[in-house]
Amino acid sequence: MDAALKAFAEPRRREILRLVWSQELPAAHIAARFDDVTRSAVSQHLAVLRDAALVLERRDGTRRLYRANHEEMAKLRDFLDDYWTGSLERLRDLSEAAQQMKGSH
Amino acid sequence: MDAALKAFAEPRRREILRLVWSQELPAAHIAARFDDVTRSAVSQHLAVLRDAALVLERRDGTRRLYRANHEEMAKLRDFLDDYWTGSLERLRDLSEAAQQMKGSH
DNA sequence: TACTTGCGTTAGTGTCAACTGACCTATGGT
DNA sequence: ACCATAGGTCAGTTGACACTAACGCAAGTA
Numbered sequence: 001m002d003a004a005l006k007a008f009a010e011p012r013r014r015e016i017l018r019l020v021w022s023q024e025l026p027a028a029h030i031a032a033r034f035d036d037v038t039r040s041a042v043s044q045h046l047a048v049l050r051d052a053a054l055v056l057e058r059r060d061g062t063r064r065l066y067r068a069n070h071e072e073m074a075k076l077r078d079f080l081d082d083y084w085t086g087s088l089e090r091l092r093d094l095s096e097a098a099q100q101m102k103g104s105h
Numbered sequence: 106m107d108a109a110l111k112a113f114a115e116p117r118r119r120e121i122l123r124l125v126w127s128q129e130l131p132a133a134h135i136a137a138r139f140d141d142v143t144r145s146a147v148s149q150h151l152a153v154l155r156d157a158a159l160v161l162e163r164r165d166g167t168r169r170l171y172r173a174n175h176e177e178m179a180k181l182r183d184f185l186d187d188y189w190t191g192s193l194e195r196l197r198d199l200s201e202a203a204q205q206m207k208g209s210h
Numbered sequence: 211t212a213c214t215t216g217c218g219t220t221a222g223t224g225t226c227a228a229c230t231g232a233c234c235t236a237t238g239g240t
Numbered sequence: 241a242c243c244a245t246a247g248g249t250c251a252g253t254t255g256a257c258a259c260t261a262a263c264g265c266a267a268g269t270a
Contacts, residue, residue, distance in 0.1 A: 143229075149229080233248105234248085
């Protein structure tokens with residue numbers, strides 16, 4: 001999950017992810033969208049996204065088709081939502097911090 | 106805004122941010138929460154968060170009190186929400202990608 | 211079998227970021 | 241004035257990472 005956020009916090013990867021959000025695209029089409037970067041760089045970005053499970057890969061002959069993994073993206077979104085809305089974790093941290101202030105002052 | 110996401114995509118900084126989410130804390134208290142890292146490192150993290158406007162700093166004598174900047178965090182959240190919900194941007198990218206497929210095949 | 215296309219992978223490079231340790235600054239107390 | 245406390249800053253190291261160029265490999269095609 002941490003890897004997903006890290007992968008997502010990269011402008012180029014966010015662009016790629018957006019391209020394959022609602023349609024499957026072969027690597028060549030994705031790479032062709034970026035004229036300021038080599039095909040190799042895009043391939044490596046795709047590997048990062050795949051390792052983070054943010055995209056899914058499907059092989060069709062010599063081609064590899066990519067599409068966004070909406071399930072994993074939903075998980076990431078839930079994670080972020082939890083951060084904002086607080087949840088149990090932050091309550092625990094707050095009580096610990098309060099306790100620490102007592103002890104040190 | 107890109108800086109905010111990048112700053113947020115760092116586990117340690119997310120921890121710090123959570124500590125000052127609903128209460129103001131002096132730098133020393135924040136640093137004391139991390140036993141595997143020096144005060145210097147925490148100070149630098151706080152600088153990154155401040156530069157990204159994710160935390161606000163207030164001076165009180167020799168101390169510096171930090172608290173989360175909820176407004177800026179809301180902006181970040183909105184940015185992420187827009188990414189998910191689509192918005193105009195993605196529609197533009199989709200049409201461009203479709204046009205490209207036509208041209209190359 | 212040979213050639214081409216589609217794509218991943220590897221080595222090497224430059225840059226950036228997280229961290230430590232030493233230092234500097236400012237405020238407040240004695 | 242002196243000293244302690246709170247905390248930022250700078251130099252230097254290490255490791256991660258985005259990238260290029262060259263190579264490797266599988267799957268069609270002639």
